[in-house]
Amino acid sequence: MDLLEPHPQGAVLRTSIMKTDSPIAVELVEATKIFRTKKTFFGRSGEQVTALDRVSFSIRQGEIFGLVGESGSGKTTAGRLIVKLDEPDSGKVLVDGVNLSEIRGHKMKRFRRRIQMIFQDPYQSLNPYLSVYQTVCEPVVIHRLAAPQKRLETVVSALSQVGLTPPEDYLFRYPHQLSGGQRQRVAIARSTVLNPEIIVADEPTSMLDASISIQIFNILVRLKQNLNATFLFITHSLAAALYLCDRIAVIRKGKIVEMGPAKAIIRKPEHPYTRELIRSQPRFRKKTEQRGSFRPWENGATSS
Amino acid sequence: MKTGNEQRDTLAAPAGRRDWLAGGWALFWENPIGKIGLILMACFALMAAASFVPPLLDPMYHPMHGVDPEISHATGPSAAHWLGTDFIGRDILSQLLAGARIAFMVGLSAAFMSIFFGTLIGMISGYAGRFVDTLLMRIADMVMVMPTLLVVLILSSLFGQLRIWTIVLLIALFRWPGVSRVIRAQTLTLKHRPFIEAARVTGASHLRIIFRHIFPNVLPLALLYMTFRVTSAIIIEAALAFLGFGDPGTVSWGMMLQWVWKTGHMFQAPYWLLPPGICISLLTLSFYMLGRAMEEVLDPRLRKEGESE
Amino acid sequence: MALLEAEHLSIGYRTRNGLLRAVEDVSFSLELGGSLGFVGESGCGKTTIGMALMGLLPANGSIVSGALRFKGQNLVGISDERLRKLRWKEIAMIFQAAMNALNPIQRVGDQIVEAIRLHEPEVSAAQAAERVRSLFSLVDLDPERSRDYPHQYSGGMKQRAIIAMALACRPDVIIADEPTTALDVIVQAQILAEIRRVQKEMDVAVLFISHDIAVVAEVCRHIAVMYAGQIVEQGTREEVFETPAHPYTQALLDAYLTIEEEDAALPQAMKGETPNLIVPQKGCRFYDRCPHADAQCRQEPPTWISLSPTHKVLCYGPRS
Numbered sequence: 001m002d003l004l005e006p007h008p009q010g011a012v013l014r015t016s017i018m019k020t021d022s023p024i025a026v027e028l029v030e031a032t033k034i035f036r037t038k039k040t041f042f043g044r045s046g047e048q049v050t051a052l053d054r055v056s057f058s059i060r061q062g063e064i065f066g067l068v069g070e071s072g073s074g075k076t077t078a079g080r081l082i083v084k085l086d087e088p089d090s091g092k093v094l095v096d097g098v099n100l101s102e103i104r105g106h107k108m109k110r111f112r113r114r115i116q117m118i119f120q121d122p123y124q125s126l127n128p129y130l131s132v133y134q135t136v137c138e139p140v141v142i143h144r145l146a147a148p149q150k151r152l153e154t155v156v157s158a159l160s161q162v163g164l165t166p167p168e169d170y171l172f173r174y175p176h177q178l179s180g181g182q183r184q185r186v187a188i189a190r191s192t193v194l195n196p197e198i199i200v201a202d203e204p205t206s207m208l209d210a211s212i213s214i215q216i217f218n219i220l221v222r223l224k225q226n227l228n229a230t231f232l233f234i235t236h237s238l239a240a241a242l243y244l245c246d247r248i249a250v251i252r253k254g255k256i257v258e259m260g261p262a263k264a265i266i267r268k269p270e271h272p273y274t275r276e277l278i279r280s281q282p283r284f285r286k287k288t289e290q291r292g293s294f295r296p297w298e299n300g301a302t303s304s
Numbered sequence: 305m306k307t308g309n310e311q312r313d314t315l316a317a318p319a320g321r322r323d324w325l326a327g328g329w330a331l332f333w334e335n336p337i338g339k340i341g342l343i344l345m346a347c348f349a350l351m352a353a354a355s356f357v358p359p360l361l362d363p364m365y366h367p368m369h370g371v372d373p374e375i376s377h378a379t380g381p382s383a384a385h386w387l388g389t390d391f392i393g394r395d396i397l398s399q400l401l402a403g404a405r406i407a408f409m410v411g412l413s414a415a416f417m418s419i420f421f422g423t424l425i426g427m428i429s430g431y432a433g434r435f436v437d438t439l440l441m442r443i444a445d446m447v448m449v450m451p452t453l454l455v456v457l458i459l460s461s462l463f464g465q466l467r468i469w470t471i472v473l474l475i476a477l478f479r480w481p482g483v484s485r486v487i488r489a490q491t492l493t494l495k496h497r498p499f500i501e502a503a504r505v506t507g508a509s510h511l512r513i514i515f516r517h518i519f520p521n522v523l524p525l526a527l528l529y530m531t532f533r534v535t536s537a538i539i540i541e542a543a544l545a546f547l548g549f550g551d552p553g554t555v556s557w558g559m560m561l562q563w564v565w566k567t568g569h570m571f572q573a574p575y576w577l578l579p580p581g582i583c584i585s586l587l588t589l590s591f592y593m594l595g596r597a598m599e600e601v602l603d604p605r606l607r608k609e610g611e612s613e
Numbered sequence: 614m615a616l617l618e619a620e621h622l623s624i625g626y627r628t629r630n631g632l633l634r635a636v637e638d639v640s641f642s643l644e645l646g647g648s649l650g651f652v653g654e655s656g657c658g659k660t661t662i663g664m665a666l667m668g669l670l671p672a673n674g675s676i677v678s679g680a681l682r683f684k685g686q687n688l689v690g691i692s693d694e695r696l697r698k699l700r701w702k703e704i705a706m707i708f709q710a711a712m713n714a715l716n717p718i719q720r721v722g723d724q725i726v727e728a729i730r731l732h733e734p735e736v737s738a739a740q741a742a743e744r745v746r747s748l749f750s751l752v753d754l755d756p757e758r759s760r761d762y763p764h765q766y767s768g769g770m771k772q773r774a775i776i777a778m779a780l781a782c783r784p785d786v787i788i789a790d791e792p793t794t795a796l797d798v799i800v801q802a803q804i805l806a807e808i809r810r811v812q813k814e815m816d817v818a819v820l821f822i823s824h825d826i827a828v829v830a831e832v833c834r835h836i837a838v839m840y841a842g843q844i845v846e847q848g849t850r851e852e853v854f855e856t857p858a859h860p861y862t863q864a865l866l867d868a869y870l871t872i873e874e875e876d877a878a879l880p881q882a883m884k885g886e887t888p889n890l891i892v893p894q895k896g897c898r899f900y901d902r903c904p905h906a907d908a909q910c911r912q913e914p915p916t917w918i919s920l921s922p923t924h925k926v927l928c929y930g931p932r933s
Contacts (some may be wrong), residue, residue, distance in 0.1 A: 070799070109507045112505065116505060119501070121498060125501075130516075130517075194506070209654035210865065210868040210869055211654065215884075236798070239870035239872045277799060280798045281872055282801075282802070282827030
């Protein structure tokens with residue numbers, strides 16, 4: 001695995017890294033997932049909800065692929081199929097050409113090491129009774145990645161990679177002593193400590209404030225370069241997808257309505273739903289050029 | 305299951321958990337019910353510890369075999385016997401102290417065992433689901449509807465006098481289903497929490513998920529139920545002993561009450577009847593109060609975790 | 614006279630570790646028919662202000678000092694009885710979780726009728742039902758749907774019904790606390806348009822609270838940016854968004870990703886996190902995260918600097 005030099009600003013590289021000729025890492029082929037709701041209290045029979053309806057897409061190695069959709073569009077379900085938290089009812093999920101539903105037992109455990117997931121809600125995805133060290137160390141223990149005396153070192157380096165510095169301060173804290181942003185960093189450290197090849201990030205910032213989201217995005221972009229990993233980035237935010245993703249697919253009610261390079265889709269949407277989505281974005285133009293024309297900490301102003 | 309490193313964390317006594325405990329303790333202590341319960345329990349624990357003293361002072365204070373040579377019938381309080389003696393001249397105070405020891409032993413060990421089985425079965429049942437769940441919960445239902453006291457009475461009349469440890473084991477075997485129901489329900493809600501799914505994605509085995517992730521989360525609830533189980537175990541043992549099915553080789557409060565009744569001193573010797581009766585009520589009350597106070601400590605915290613934490 | 618006015622308002626929560634000053638020395642005013650938006654990140658105190666206005670502070674929270682006036686009447690220390698009368702009738706609220714606050718076993722229309730008759734007993738049931746129908750058409754809901762139960766509504770429809778309910782007693786001011794946060798973008802755009810239109814048509818003042826600058830920018834003419842319990846910048850929408858003066862406002866605007874940027878490069882992240890509000894701070898609360906901070910910022914509290922009659926910023930004057 002050759003490491004790319006991290007970009008000084010930790011960003012920008014969004015289109016340059018895309019290689020159209022690199023092999024396909026993950027592929028969904030006509031994947032369908034149906035959820036059956038239980039019978040209701042009033043005895044109405046169980047309903048079926050088609051979360052994914054014959055969805056196909058493929059992610060190339062080293063790419064950030066964005067899955068953009070609203071709540072209930074099936075975007076999270078697609079991510080869960082890839083990490084095998086759910087099984088498709090029909091269709092296939094291929095990772096490096098291997099059908100996931102055929103992997104079992106020990107092979108499954110080895111496979112888990114290669115594909116990791118970052119969950120949406122850092123308030124829910126960390127065990128409240130485990131310290132930061134125990135949380136991040138767990139994958140290392142499970143996969144026997146480091147000798148017991150090297151574990152601390154591994155955890156410390158994973159924590160500093162996600163910007164929890166100095167890591168020693170965080171090792172023995174519990175989730176309830178951390179802010180949302182810090183928790184999400186711990187969750188990211190837990191999934192990246194295994195050096196996975198594929199990372200599914202399920203709305204990793206939807207529970208966080210804007211300024212913290214930017215911190216997390218920057219960490220993800222840097223990690224992606226360091227690990228040379230493939231990313232599936234699941235989001236409801238077109239803007240975030242534009243900034244982070246090489247290609248995106250817009251998904252609605254379990255079906256992909258539009259797929260292609262992020263910029264092309266957002267600048268020239270073809271599908272009416274994508275157009276509607278773009279039209280609904282809050283109109284708010286940043287006026288960067290005028291920003292900070294007044295700087296109270298430098299030049300004068302009358303104090304009142 | 306613990307590796308060297310994990311043990312080190314527990315040794316390092318993370319400041320975080322200490323805060324957490326301290327906060328819980330403060331809440332507990334603020335609650336008058338918890339305070340009274342704890343003080344009461346401490347008194348009984350002192351009694352149990354003190355039970356070793358009288359036989360050392362004088363063999364006639366042995367609760368079971370010690371007999372005051374000068375007294376051959378039930379007498380009221382005196383300088384030599386602060387609470388009086390029973391019908392053959394045994395010291396009631398030393399019997400009372402020994403009874404405290406037995407009550408703690410029976411209560412805690414029966415409760416611990418029933419919590420152990422209940423938690424284990426509840427976690428497995430809730431986590432495994434489907435067939436295993438149905439099977440275990442049907443068994444639990446069957447055991448739950450059996451009246452513990454009646455079954456133990458029948459068993460003891462079949463097999464003659466039961467030893468105290470057999471009684472403890474029987475109580476534990478009949479009292480786990482309630483706990484396992486509660487723990488199962490808790491496990492069901494935990495099972496789909498993202499942190500359990502996160503552990504699955506990292507490749508954790510089922511055993512690891514149950515013991516490392518689910519267990520600490522259900523432990524507070526299990527401990528809470530343990531305090532209530534202590535109460536019921538003490539009462540069951542006392543009832544058995546009072547009915548004459550206790551272990552004849554031990555001096556328990558129920559046994560004392562049985563002696564009072566059997567020798568016809570019910571209305572003649574209040575100094576003999578009242579102390580064991582009061583002790584049973586107060587000790588069970590103290591565990592009950594402890595449990596109620598613990599419940600209040602755990603409750604807001606559980607709620608808080610659900611919404612904002 | 615301002616409709617709603619806060620003067621040097623401080624609100625604290627008693628916690629195990631001491632008094633948490635969630636809101637400190639906040640002053641603002643809202644004119645009849647005006648709109649004021651509070652924007653800031655979680656823990657900045659914006660929701661606490663909304664709760665204080667409604668008299669819904671939790672048991673451990675209280676107004677420590679300052680005044681909160683509604684039509685000249687101080688709401689601090691007012692009796693619960695009077696406050697209950699003001700609530701809904703004159704000050705109504707739409708909040709994030711409101712969608713789930715509808716009673717699932719009662720028809721939506723009946724719930725609104727009940728709310729009307731509770732506050733205006735003189736209104737007959739038929740009149741109230743008539744009013745519900747007109748409210749439903751006002752918020753673009755089919756009046757026929759008032760006979761449906763909440764579970765038959767989508768999220769957006771529930772939020773519209775909540776707006777209808779808030780307007781039911783013709784209040785003078787509506788406090789909207791993150792009313793669209795739980796909604797999808799397309800529905801959010803519709804609801805915001807609805808709030809804007811209703812505000813104009815009914816001439817009701819809106820106090821809008823959100824973490825999302827763009828959402829606030831869509832609805833409000835005046836903006837107050839909050840950080841760590843204080844308002845750090847206040848002004849008209851154009852002043853705050855086009856010539857932001859406070860470093861925090863600038864960072865907040867930077868952090869907002871839009872699809873309109875031509876060259877989409879991730880902005881630099883603002884370092885650090887919101888400070889602990891229990892430990893009192895001597896200097897500026899933004900000191901740790903401010904790219905321009907110097908020694909003075911740590912030692913002395915910042916002061917209000919007027920940039921225009923409407924625009925002011927809590928920062929430091931010229932350095933010698």
